[in-house]
Amino acid sequence: MSLFNRAERKKAFLKIAITGVSGSGKTYSALQLAQGLGGKIAMIDTENGSGELYSSLCDYDVAPMSAPFSPEKYIEYIHEAEQAGYSVLIIDSLSHAWAGEGGLLEFVDKKAAASRSGNSFAAWKDATPKQNRLIDAILQSKMDIIVCMRSKQAYEIIENDRGKKMPTKMGLAPIQRDGLEYEFTIMFDIGIERHMATATKDRTGMFKDWCDVISPQVGEMIRTWSNGGADVTEDGYVKIEQEKVMVRTRNGLTDIVTLSYEQMQQLLASSKYALAHKAIRERVDNIDAMQEEERR
Numbered sequence: 001m002s003l004f005n006r007a008e009r010k011k012a013f014l015k016i017a018i019t020g021v022s023g024s025g026k027t028y029s030a031l032q033l034a035q036g037l038g039g040k041i042a043m044i045d046t047e048n049g050s051g052e053l054y055s056s057l058c059d060y061d062v063a064p065m066s067a068p069f070s071p072e073k074y075i076e077y078i079h080e081a082e083q084a085g086y087s088v089l090i091i092d093s094l095s096h097a098w099a100g101e102g103g104l105l106e107f108v109d110k111k112a113a114a115s116r117s118g119n120s121f122a123a124w125k126d127a128t129p130k131q132n133r134l135i136d137a138i139l140q141s142k143m144d145i146i147v148c149m150r151s152k153q154a155y156e157i158i159e160n161d162r163g164k165k166m167p168t169k170m171g172l173a174p175i176q177r178d179g180l181e182y183e184f185t186i187m188f189d190i191g192i193e194r195h196m197a198t199a200t201k202d203r204t205g206m207f208k209d210w211c212d213v214i215s216p217q218v219g220e221m222i223r224t225w226s227n228g229g230a231d232v233t234e235d236g237y238v239k240i241e242q243e244k245v246m247v248r249t250r251n252g253l254t255d256i257v258t259l260s261y262e263q264m265q266q267l268l269a270s271s272k273y274a275l276a277h278k279a280i281r282e283r284v285d286n287i288d289a290m291q292e293e294e295r296r
Contacts, residue, residue, distance in 0.1 A: 036219015039087020068102020
């Protein structure tokens, strides 16, 4: 079986980021977007109850989060939302996990201060896995997730005409780990004056040169794009793509149509392959019926 298959966009759970300075309308825009995506909405609110200010906008549930804003606490809330059956989760704001009380930067500072060397490099060896586990929890979640992040002024050290290196303003950047924007399907940045949004990262290709207020219609557009992918259901042992059912064997993912009768019987006896049992049972029953017909 070839290691390579035709490239095909799969249906996936959306991961969207919204950035902006305080007062730009991140929370409001996230709720508008969530309405368009559809389904039951939940919000993690780290902003001192601001998540409930828009209760008249649509129906949604809020889980207030107070300090310490540790990555582990965010992960716990994400898993709780999954288990409760929400379709869309808004995390407002993810910046607290980085720069808030009990966030990663504070964790590193305390770890470094407690060490003999006072060196933060060693502290990051413990902090980075914490950050990675949080981002993995977001990306691997079986929900659409919208994260809000505060923006700050970004600087770069650039050499001037005199050959002297000076800090230079480079626009705004989200208060989170550098490069996090590459993890999202779309990242919207909202301006403070007219609350107009632009897409600074867009895998859909729909928001090139787009600049507008985020509305439920924007969420509907993204949902339509998402639904255009192939249906995929997957766990550690079975992968189903539309009508194609594959199981994980010693040779990797294997289409069940290539399996022998004895191999399919073995899989039916194993609960690990329960997701594929219906399709396998149908093939086994068809083979039994054909053999019975031949005996007649």
